[in-house]
Every structure is written in structure tokens, then in C-alpha cells.
Amino acid sequence: MKDVHEALNLREANMVATYLEDQGILADVRGGAYQAVVGELSNIRGTLPRVWVLEDGDAERAARLVATFVASLRATPEGEPWVCACGETLEPQFQSCWKCQAPKPV
Numbered sequence: 001m002k003d004v005h006e007a008l009n010l011r012e013a014n015m016v017a018t019y020l021e022d023q024g025i026l027a028d029v030r031g032g033a034y035q036a037v038v039g040e041l042s043n044i045r046g047t048l049p050r051v052w053v054l055e056d057g058d059a060e061r062a063a064r065l066v067a068t069f070v071a072s073l074r075a076t077p078e079g080e081p082w083v084c085a086c087g088e089t090l091e092p093q094f095q096s097c098w099k100c101q102a103p104k105p106v
């Protein structure tokens with residue numbers, strides 16, 4: 001397990017982890033609210049969520065992918081965030097839901 005990204009919030013952490021898995025890299029989110037819910041490692045409760053890769057050999061590639069992905073994620077979005085049918089709120093630059101893959105409604 002290697003720590004590849006400290007996210008601003010759980011939503012970003014989940015998006016990064018989902019993105020890595022789409023690239024064939026097994027990833028997991030630790031810390032933040034998720035950890036508080038799970039109840040493990042309560043000493044880090046309240047800290048920012050972090051994204052870990054399960055295979056150490058993927059860490060270098062994951063770090064490069066994450067850097068690019070997060071830069072686009074944090075770029076100034078145009079328009080308003082939209083809410084998917086599944087209830088997830090998405091930034092306007094996303095054309096589909098990261099959670100359920102539903103396309104952005106027109």
C-alpha cells in the first residue's frame with residue numbers, strides 16, 4: 001500500500017480512487033469522514049482523506065495520473081455544478097457521473 005494523494009475532501013478522494021481503478025490501478029480511500037464511519041484508526045479521524053494504491057509497483061504511475069487528474073478537477077469550472085439522478089453533485093466540467101457513469105443531462 002502506498003499513499004499517493006491527499007484529497008481536499010472525501011468527494012475528491014472518491015473521484016481520484018475511481019479514476020485510478022478505471023486506469024487499472026487498485027486504489028482505496030483512507031481517512032476523512034469515511035474512516036470515521038468505518039471506525040478504524042480513530043486517531044486519524046478528522047484528517048483529510050487520502051488515496052492509497054494497493055500495489056506498491058503502481059504508485060509511481062498513479063502519482064503521475066493523479067497529478068493530471070487533480071489539476072483538471074481543481075481547474076476553474078465553467079457553469080454550475082449538476083446533480084446526477086443518483087444524488088451525486090458533480091462539477092460542471094464532468095460530462096458523466098463518476099459514481100454511476102450516467103451522462104450529464106442536457
Ligand SMILES: [Zn+2]
Nearest residue numbers: 084086097100
Ligand atoms: Zn450518478
